[in-house]
Amino acid sequence: MDIKRRVVNLEKKYGTRNPYRLCKMLKINVLYMDLGNIKGIYKKVVTNKFIVINENLDEFCQKVVLAHELGHALLHHSKEIQALKDYDLFPKYTNQLEVEANTFAAELLIDDTFDNDDYIEKPSIDIRILEQLKELKYYR
Numbered sequence: 001m002d003i004k005r006r007v008v009n010l011e012k013k014y015g016t017r018n019p020y021r022l023c024k025m026l027k028i029n030v031l032y033m034d035l036g037n038i039k040g041i042y043k044k045v046v047t048n049k050f051i052v053i054n055e056n057l058d059e060f061c062q063k064v065v066l067a068h069e070l071g072h073a074l075l076h077h078s079k080e081i082q083a084l085k086d087y088d089l090f091p092k093y094t095n096q097l098e099v100e101a102n103t104f105a106a107e108l109l110i111d112d113t114f115d116n117d118d119y120i121e122k123p124s125i126d127i128r129i130l131e132q133l134k135e136l137k138y139y140r
Contacts, residue, residue, distance in 0.1 A: 023066070033054070071105055075100050105133065
């Protein structure tokens with residue numbers, strides 16, 4: 001599966017890499033709820049698609065989780081539900097579907113103009129998540 005090409009084609013078709021805008025254009029409903037230790041869920045009910053994001057995450061983490069769940073929606077549409085449960089958004093030892101969704105998130109969120117300085121100024125951002133995104137994008 002060429003995830004990088006999928007993201008490039010998605011951007012060409014819809015003119016954006018913003019996961020919120022993509023969900024809107026793809027008619028995927030985004031909801032926010034207290035999910036406890038679950039970060040996000042993708043669920044398809046009949047023809048309706050939903051991504052539920054844990055409302056207790058900070059804004060940046062919500063965006064990363066949305067991109068991850070969007071990856072499930074687009075790459076694993078035959079799977080009924082996927083949940084990102086681990087504390088670490090990008091656990092080292094995980095199944096192939098999670099690795100693909102993480103890679104999708106990295107390809108979607110980090111482009112050639114990405115600069116850590118844009119995020120470091122925001123103290124709520126977990127720098128580990130940024131490093132893990134960059135590792136998936138550039139070193140995998």
